Amino acid sequence: MNALRFLTIGNDMTDLIEMEGIGKTFAGIVALNDARLSIRPGEVHAIIGQNGAGKSTLIKILTGVYRRSAGDVRMNGAPLAISTPREAQDAGIATIYQELSLVPLRSVTENVVMGYEPRTRFGLIDWTAAHARTREILARFGVDIDVTRQLGSYSTAVQQLVAIARAVSLDAKLVIMDEATSSLDDQEIETLFAVINTLKATGVAVLYISHFLDELYRICDRVTIMRDGQTVNTHRVAETTKLGLVSEMLGRDASEIQAAGLTALSGGHGEPGEVLLEATEIRSKTGLRGASFTLRRREIVGLGGLLGSGRTEAARAVFGLDPLTGGTVRLSNGAPLDTPAAAIAMGIGFLTEDRKADGIIPDMSVRENITLAMLPRLKRLGAVDRERERKLVQHYIDALQIKTAGMEQPIRELSGGNQQKVLLARWLALEPEILILDEPTRGVDVGAKFEIQSIIRKQVADGLSVLLISSEFEELVEGADRIVVLQDGRSVTELHNPGVTESALIGAMAHHADAPDTKRSPL
Amino acid sequence: ETPPLEQKDRYKVGFAQMESNNPWRIAETKSFHDTAKTCNWDLIATDAAGSAAKQVADVDSMIAQGIDVLFLPPREEKPLIPAVMKAKAAGIPTFLVDRSVDPNVAKPGEHFVAFLGSDFIDQGERAADWLIANFEGDKGVIVELEGTTGSSPANDRKKGFDDQIATDDRFEIVASQTGDFARDMGRQVMETLLQAHPEVNVVYAHNDEMAIGAIQALELAGRKPGEDVTIVSIDGTRDALQAIIDGKMGVTVESSPFFGPLACEVMQKYAAGEEIPGWVQVKDRVFTVDNAADHIDEAY
Amino acid sequence: MSDTFSIDLRRYLRGGGHSFGVWVALVVVIVFGLMRYENFGGAYNISSFLNYNAMFIVIAVGMCFVILTGGVDLSVGSVAAFTSVVAAYLSPFGIQVALPGAVLAGLAIGGINALFVVALRIPPFIATLATMLGAKGGALVISGAQTIAIDWGSNFTKLGMEKAFDLLPWSIFITAAVVIALWIVLERTSIGRTVLAVGGGEDAAGMMGLHVNRAKVFVYILSGGCAGLAGVFLASGFGAGQPLEGIGWELSAIASVVVGGTLLTGGVGSVGATVAGALLLGLVFNILNFENGRGVISLSAYWQMVIRGGFLFAVILLQSQLSRQPKGPQG
């Protein structure tokens, strides 16, 4: 029966990889249930699906990180028995995982060549050759950095590029990229696409997972759609429409989606109130060199800038995480902001860009994760008021439609997008005056993204002020009332909505650099 | 054959103590410090914290500092032989104090001058002798509280006692467990053994600290130490003598820690060229209810 | 991430890395000793100091590997005691049998640790705590709770008591060879780098396709072997197989490794700095003994403990000031 559906696509070559009837259960939770995937040599194949659809799990089964509960995997027609990532690599499958899987404490070189180090005559590692090779590989991505330094000292973007460089350098038959572009800027994405095209030309297949549908149309040949642990369909990309893909992904009618629109954010409509927060010429050891901006009530202020321009640093400084070496951050009531606790007490929330490292407490339940920041307020005689806690948590699970087996499920078992919603709930539960959102929709599927954005919009209408950092121009341009553009840790200009266009923003950000000519949008 | 010692006003004397974790060792070290004043010593005292290897290293560092004479209570019979050999090679006469080294390898008069001290096996035997002579019942059910597992006083005190008590078939040792020479461990072990062997009526402890712990355990369990359970021990500490006076304990065989004065005397004789016997034996007394009160003031 | 960035830059500029502090402290302590005490720098003291500390250096280096993977090996002291007994029993057959025999015994116990940690997935702290108890019990059982005499007639005692090339005891040369070999293993072989990567992030290393389990098995066996060698030194240089030795050795080895700037969470560290750490901690004992000899203050044993703790405190403070170690996991 399943085979029938595939007949329509036309199966004229032997597949490089064939996965059939894959099932996977985690401690009773079904993550995959009859998932299928076929990849042909030299094609770029995309997988799309909502958060928690099972994309990452499917890949991890292919690469031996997880063991499947059911199903078959074949490579070039022969059964493939892989139980460790190493075996996958040896079989010609190189992977860039969604959660960066590199070793930040070790040097860039080690992260690239580990396991395949060049040797001297005596069988010892030849570091000179290794560094040279690493530089050369990275150069293909336009990255020129000191490869002997710890990987962890570079930005997420650089780390992402290193991961890609490593995978590409492994002479693989299949390169898997699980949301590889989520922290790259447009120029870097261009480079990546060029590399993917080269790979394709040499007969290497690429499996590409992304929430950005535009990217699919630019580089992918076929697309597999997953929903609730199942493979829904596989199409040639050229034969699909975005709307069609989305409706299959969400399992909803195309017309219904069309009616709802694309972004839920819209800036420049409300009439902002008084100034709540004012950062003047702030400087820090982390790279701020004089950034200024203000935030008023009921306003969304965007922080724009290229990667490394200091947006995250500005947010951290405001939140009291990094000490200032100059300048001031003032609240309307003049209270000092020197620790996160003080900031929270003053009604500021901060949704971080690094969910895994700075956001979730993996072993704690959804409930405990949601109420983490508001514990002092739930305190009654030193204890947590469980009654109130439960009500509150249930409210946010419902309101944000968090997909969880229950409020007691450990958060680590949730998919990335749902974890993000939990974190958002953590801050919303505080009913903050100011919310700093650093890449609030990174790695979040279209449906969830839409939901998150509408929640934010609604809160703003109710009086919330938002400092929004996003690498998605569309999100910034449509969402922010004003955009403060940062460059090298300084604020260089400010754009006002309505009227901001993407090209204006790009122009302002680039300033001296070349303006990237692509735009990113999920739909 | 041992290195000679020239006669001087002041000597640089090394004393390499093995550990300081019990009152006996502390009293011994103090005795050497006190003697240093009266005997014109510049004393270097080290502490090996219970490690034989460190004790050898301590001796090494004393040799490096150029001591004239070495007093060494060897923690273990065999491991301290290198220390004795090294001192001899460096021309330093060595006196072993309170424990000796393996006589098959290092000999008095040849590798070291003499051993000053008593005999642990003998101490165990004398404890057994007293018990055999003074036990009044028909059947002696004995619990033995051993010292630190593997340490030479524990091994020797066990051997001396066990061999001697085996000659009298009124006695049976029903349990023998380590109490680590400590009061708290002695008490806990006794509490447990008392549960498993309620018929016990004799306790032999390898030192007084464990004996006191055993007395506490007996009392907590509602037994009457001294009346329905006879306690036999070794050391002669103040607490033990008090227990004897109070009628809770039968006997403790003395094992005196006050070696300082003897060390001074023997060393001066050696420097004067007198012949020193290979074993300068210390006469250990036996404290019972007859003499405990007379000696309690000199106990430590 | 940005805070790691600034910290790392500082470290990078210094060039000395995490281990900067230990070298400074080592030099300071040696200069202090040389200036204050006669004969401190004499051949006899240097030779006997190194001979005694050879045991701790090999153990610390083995421990360094284990800690680099983010684990710990509490069994080293007991294992050394155990293998010293084995070596003593084998000593009549000469060093050519006793040395490999005892090291093999150490490797075997290391293998048990590896089995517990890798196959049974028991946390290293607990697994090696159990082996520590087990090895101690085993040493007492096979020795009948006695120290075991070595054969003074065979060439076994040469190792710890005779000088090679008329210079220093053999044990020191062997230690130097082991240290250099392990330094090369860590810096220049793929198993060594895998060890570092595993400590830096076990899951990530696994996903990179590195042989995580192989690296872990390797470090526990290696540490067991190092402890085995230390046991040989103990028997040969200190006259007997000693089932009661080795108490607290694991903690001083850990301290040496950490004083050498290795992160206990794994991933960063070096063999050289570990050796420096072990020497530094050993020097404290040596200096205390010399201080006693000056007779100005005769330090009681308790004060010595207090001073050692205080010294460790000082070095740790120095270390944390010079190379502010990032706390916790890094993003």
Added chain:
Amino acid sequence: MTRTLTSFCARFDPARHGAPLALVVILLFNLMVTPYFLQPQTLFVNISQVATIAIVAMGMTLVIATGGIDLSVGAVMALAGALAPLIFLSNFAAAHPTLGLVAAIVVPILLALCCGVFNGVLVSLLGVQPIVATLIFFISGRGLAQVLTNGNLQTFTHPSFSYLGTGRVLGLPFQGWLVLAIGAVLTWIVARSVFGRQLLAVGGNERAARLAGIPVHRVKIGAYVICSGLAGLAGLIVVAINSASDAARIGNLMELDAIAAAVVGGTLLQGGRAPIFGALLGAVIIQLVKYTLLANGVADEVALIAKAGIIIAAVYLQQARKE
């Protein structure tokens, strides 16, 4: 019959049921093998002996929950235990007996709390790794205690102070009740209090906890302080039972017993979990193992090996749950 058995097996979760199961096995073994096991006196003996391990293990559990470890507990016990007799044997206490007694309990515990602050500050503010930070007191704490007493054994007769160790309430040893009380309070703290939640969060992900406004340093210091304070109390109990204080011996190797008890009870060394009741259970298991081996005349060296095997078995059972 088989149905109930299989359904039991299916519901068996080693993480939660491993320790109780081990306890049942040991108890059954004792009932069959150990002479005179089923007697009230056995209970008294075990309660009085387990109390110190249990108290320290519960404190240790809190520290381990933050991802730390405290090697200094034995030394802190020695410090507190050495100080107490110094106080109630002093002239001051002779003049004011009641005040002296109170001071002899309060001051040593305060001192222990200070040790906890020291450990906590090193670990949190200075970022020193817990094993090393607490190693400092592990080495020097006992030395300090001996300096205080000049290495001497202090013996005394002081019935009111000894009540801590030898008193009975409702027929059971006083320190047993103390353990229950402390256990109840700590269980409440972990399960219900804000501090407890923060503690687990810090152990679960320190960076995230900091970002959520949790006073990470204060929470960590708090854990070390509680642990040290409990160790101090345990030190007093040891001294009270023995009517003697030997700084060299009090709490010797306690850190290992306490850690083993915590882990056998289901604490994860990487932090984020604090099963107080588990620690209590772990302590009881360790105590019973000790008792069993002793009462059956197993030689010390063999007992060591048996203990090693039991620790591995107990912890393995708990690890087995994860996929």
